[in-house]
Amino acid sequence: MKKDNFFSFLLVVSLSLLCSCGEKPAVKMGDEPLGKDNLAYKWGQLALEATANDTELFTPRPTITSRYLALVFVSIFDAWSVYDAKAVPVYLGGVGRRPEKERTLANKEIAISYAAYRSLMEYYPADSSLFTGFMMDLGLDPTNEALNSKSPQGIGNLAAHQVISARKGDGSNQYGEEPGSAQSPYFNYTGYKPANTADENLDPGRWQPKYFSDGKGGRFAPECLTPFWDRVQPIGLKAADQFRPGPPPSIGSEELKTQIQEVVDLQANLSDYQKALIEYMRDGPKSVQQAGHWLRFAQDVSRRDRHALDQDVKMYFYNQVVAMDAFIAAWDSKMYYDYARPYALVHDIFDGRMINGWGGEKVGMTRLPGNQWRPYSPEVFLCPPFPSYVSGHSAVSGACAEALRLWTGSDSFGESATLVAGAMTEPDFLGDTVVLKFPTFTETAEMAGFSRVLGGYHIQADNQEGLELGRNVAREVWQFYKEHTSD
Secondary structure, three states, X not given: OOHHHHHHOOHHHHHHOOXXXXXXXXXXXXXXXXXXXXXXXXXXXXXXXXXXXXXXXXXXXXXXXXXXXXXXXXXXXXXXXXXXXXXXXXXXXXXXXXXXXXXXXXXXXXXXXXXXXXXXXHHOHHHHHHXXXXXXXXXOOOOOOOOOOOOHHHHHHHHHHHHHHHHOOOOOOOOOOXXXXXOOOOOOOOOOOOOOOOOOOOOOOEOOOXXXXXXXXXXXXXXXXXXXXXXXXXXXXXXXXXXXXXXXXXXXXXXXXXXXXHHHHHHHOOOHHHHHHHHHXXXXXXXXXXXXXXXXXXXXXXXXXXOOHHHHHHHHHHHHHHHHHHXXXXXXXXXXXXXXXXXXXXXXXXXXXXXXXXXXOXXXXXXXXXXXXXXXXXXXXXXXXXXXXXXXXXXXXXXXHHHHHHHHOOOEEEEEEXXXXXXXXXXXXXXXXXXXXXXXXXHHHHHHHHHHHHOOOXXXXXXXXXXXXXXXXXXXXXXXXXXXXXX
């Protein structure tokens, strides 16, 4: 969403909120904004825009952006919690619950705005002008860095400050603080190296890097994305390996051969509907990654059910903590098993044979040698650059779908999306316009997981175990959520 459009519906709040001295309530009592008009929703929209911009700047890095989003919404929750009768903050300490007379919508809006602003500035600094402009549109002073524990501005600043401080050294290596990182952010401090190179597959059971197009006529093989993410401290889980699944199908087994054959057969016969499903769940050229995708779905729920600010603060908090912890749990499995993707397994199993598959953006579906088979993806990002088991899409989708089911008390969803098949992958071979329907949260997660098998990124074991892992994460974090909300 463009900034001008984003701010166009903020007029009521903009006129009613003043700067740090003597703020007025955003609305009169009984006129609380609902759905897309509540301020928690609007900060969510801004966080999604920043996540999309992050993808454009750095290419997809779903683990990193899941942590950013989670910590933004933990900051918002912590700032809001002191104005609630029962909530307990996660990281904010030394700030007492505010008296009942101060628990106004205006104070909540100010507090969560400063918390959101400070945390977004920390995690998405490239978009600082976007966040500062939004604060000014709200009539709030972005230069107010007071840490006064009795004012909503100070409480918001303190909430973000304490979340940021608490998460330094959490294993993410955001600041290059881990030993041997030389202050290089997200440096691989574990020393992980793939068993195979992009040119030689010495161990077919383990992950092999693959060449991508650089978009300029050359090619490169991306390194493993954040191979240390299994060491990141979860928020709601007890440990990254708490729900680690059993091993994937063994190399040479009939089970693996059957599942690889399924991937090849599915891709060779992709319908327009299936292509659209792959592309939608892959999330397109301006991706907000899986955590952001499920934040969007949560915002669909907010609009549908006309949430007030309190409801959105709590729902986004739970939703995004679940997404972050699901990524950590998924990476525990990925790095523990270091399992090969279909991209390499098909080459190994079908070497010397002709099969049907996707020949690339200018070729479409064709007959090709087994060792030239590829996932249904643009050449600049052919396959996620990290081990396969379990699927991150499946884990996060299973987790966030279960979280929304638990939070709303119903599996009903009822959203849909319309897109042209092939538009994000093979513009020379466009298909029909397709409507994807998402009747329930559970079915939406299963569609997301299966789309990764259809696209050739995963086998069914990656998908099914990923979905189950995610659901276990959501149920565990649900207990953590209830401890902090008393809901």
